[in-house]
Amino acid sequence: MEKTVNQIKAAVAALLGLLTGLWGWFGWLVVGWIGFMALDYLTGTMAAAKEGEWSSGKAREGIWHKAGMIIVVVVAAGADLLLEIVLANLPVVDLPIQYPGLICPVVLVWYIVTELGSMAENAAAMGAPVPGWLIKLLALSKNAVDMAGDRLDVDDHE
DSSP states (O other), X not given: XXXXXXXXXXXXHHHHHHHHHHHTHHHHHHHHHHHHHHHHHHHHXXXXXXXXXXXXXXXXXXXXXXXXXXXXXXXXXXXXXXXXXXXXXXXSOOOSSOOOOSHHHHHHHHHHHHHHHHHHXXXXXXTOOOOXXXXXXXXXXXXXXXXXXXXXXXXXXX
């Protein structure tokens, strides 16, 4: 049993090291987001169970919601990669800067703040007192990320 636990710890440490080596701080942002998604799902399940409202249908809906979020992050990462490649290889333009990515980190921060807010709501539903200022701080943070994205002045194309 102890050997299995140590193997799991070693695998997790190797994965985290790999992400950090490949992505630096961005890897930690991804790991944090994945952890917060899992915690939000767990706390949402706990809150629903406490209220006697847990259902497999709602649980599946939550999983689909999280899967959609993963797709959005992959799309944001793809957009960043595309921009990086185009900007690095435009023969007409020689930019004095490199583009390491902007879209995906902003999307991840937005999702992290959303997950934290949802976890606070779940904690309140479980009966925990949640400071009002924490809820306001999370809302302000989400609004700040939204405003940063809105400053890109990108037209809404569907």
